[in-house]
Amino acid sequence: MSASSLERLRSAIRDVPDFPQPGIIFKDITPVLADAELLRLAIDGMAEVVAGQRVDKIVGIDARGFIFGSMLAQKLGTGFIPARKKGKLPWKTRGLDYALEYGTNSIEMHEDAITPGEHVLLADDLLATGGTAGAALQLMEMAQAKIVGAVFFIELGFLGGRDKVSSFGPVHSLLTF
Numbered sequence: 001m002s003a004s005s006l007e008r009l010r011s012a013i014r015d016v017p018d019f020p021q022p023g024i025i026f027k028d029i030t031p032v033l034a035d036a037e038l039l040r041l042a043i044d045g046m047a048e049v050v051a052g053q054r055v056d057k058i059v060g061i062d063a064r065g066f067i068f069g070s071m072l073a074q075k076l077g078t079g080f081i082p083a084r085k086k087g088k089l090p091w092k093t094r095g096l097d098y099a100l101e102y103g104t105n106s107i108e109m110h111e112d113a114i115t116p117g118e119h120v121l122l123a124d125d126l127l128a129t130g131g132t133a134g135a136a137l138q139l140m141e142m143a144q145a146k147i148v149g150a151v152f153f154i155e156l157g158f159l160g161g162r163d164k165v166s167s168f169g170p171v172h173s174l175l176t177f
Contacts, residue, residue, distance in 0.1 A: 130161030
């Protein structure tokens, strides 16, 4: 992806101070989502990093990961698997609890979503601390996927999430803050 395209994407992301709590500067991607050309650039950039690799399915994390993951799956001509919060999927699930900065959360996927040996990529909007992405990657591993890696639209590098997910395979981020 060209430097000018990356700069266009970066400049469209707005900082929202004190959201969702005081002291946090939230990276708001909704201007990118609202602009068809910018959204196309984001998906094209994410697709570039896995070009030439076998990808049978893409896992997207609830909720914005559904946007990026499903669009990337469509672009690559592959299936999409939602990784959702506990209790949101209608079929038999495999779940995992994981630690957050203050407490725990749970993530689930359908038990039959991944056939052992399928080449599966994780796609999400944001890599922050790596807790949710790490849990999704663990679920993919438990399903005996061949993990292609993980691709994120944005990475907050100062939070160290890459360290929690890099053991599963290559980690790519379009933009790093």
